[in-house]
């Protein structure tokens with residue numbers, strides 16, 4: 001490596017390295033020659049040339065300070081860790097604490113810390129509570145707490161003045177990409193549900209609320225989100241700003257569902273509302289038999305099941321989209337065709353032998 005290249009090298013601390021967002025962000029950063037990457041989560045991964053992992057439980061303040069308090073080289077923190085909890089209120093404490101623990105540990109030792117990127121979502125707009133104002137805009141007023149995304153942003157806003165770093169916040173829609181063992185993975189929900197429907201000789205039925213089949217929504221491809229995240233973290237014009245990040249198109253399940261069925265060589269049948277968490281609870285033996293029959297990677301049923309998240313998304317019988325023109329106005333012009341995105345991800349799952 002040339003000396004001028006070494007001088008311009010940046011070091012990304014990707015927090016939540018095994019998540020659907022963090023994992024795809026790391027993959028993207030490694031395609032860029034001027035980044036070293038440190039991945040942080042409780043689980044590790046394989047260290048390679050410019051990537052190393054630091055396993056840490058971020059809920060433990062002392063452990064976080066001990067493990068991250070030596071990382072003097074960090075220039076950018078990309079925060080995409082997430083602790084799931086059964087209620088919206090219970091999400092606040094652990095998710096705010098993890099961010100605070102990371103910032104406290106790294107800021108104290110990293111003199112060249114330039115940026116902290118925060119991964120958020122439409123919970124900022126109350127999208128999880130019910131029909132919210134669409135298209136949601138970054139300038140929309142906050143809603144009644146508890147809401148951890150907002151608390152995390154307020155923490156950065158209050159901490160930033162007088163520091164060496166700026167922050168940015170990314171607000172994607174549902175994020176689709178490869179990951180295992182994460183609670184929110186819609187592409188995996190659909191792929192496993194469709195594969196099991198096929199194994200049982202069933203047509204592909206939309207399992208959500210009747211109105212959800214017809215509502216207008218959008219997705220965010222994990223690769224596009226990674227590109228937007230790095231853009232916002234490195235473009236000076238994006239300092240201390242939040243951005244909605246979406247594929248750029250809208251769709252309704254009633255149009256997309258038959259195309260998904262066709263990918264899996266399935267017929268569709270009229271929608272039937274059911275809780276995936278309930279009806280898929282007894283399907284572990286079926287999954288195990290499919291892993292054996294089709295020579296799939298030996299992924300445990302838990303690692304490919306985000307049924308509760310599927311129930312959540314398929315219950316949106318209201319429009320679910322945001323205005324992503326601010327990112328475009330600030331210079332991010334990337335887009336992804338959502339139908340192609342789903343098919344590409346399902347094909348990727350096949351290549352990785354996650355599904356038959």
Ligand SMILES: NC(=O)c1ccc[n+]([C@@H]2O[C@H](COP(=O)([O-])OP(=O)(O)OC[C@H]3O[C@@H](n4cnc5c(N)ncnc54)[C@H](OP(=O)(O)O)[C@@H]3O)[C@@H](O)[C@H]2O)c1
Nearest residue numbers: 016017018019020021041042043058081082121175182184
């Ligand atoms: N997925 C979506 O569709 C979506 C959509 C919009 C917004 N978002 C937001 O984006 C953020 C990230 O979501 P995600 O879906 O990428 O989450 P995820 O797939 O569940 O990943 C969470 C990451 O955090 C790590 N983690 C969890 N607890 C930890 C702990 N105690 N210590 C260290 N690491 C820990 C996990 O790895 P280990 O298990 O190895 O620790 C994992 O790497 C969240 O704020 C979420 O609300 C997600």
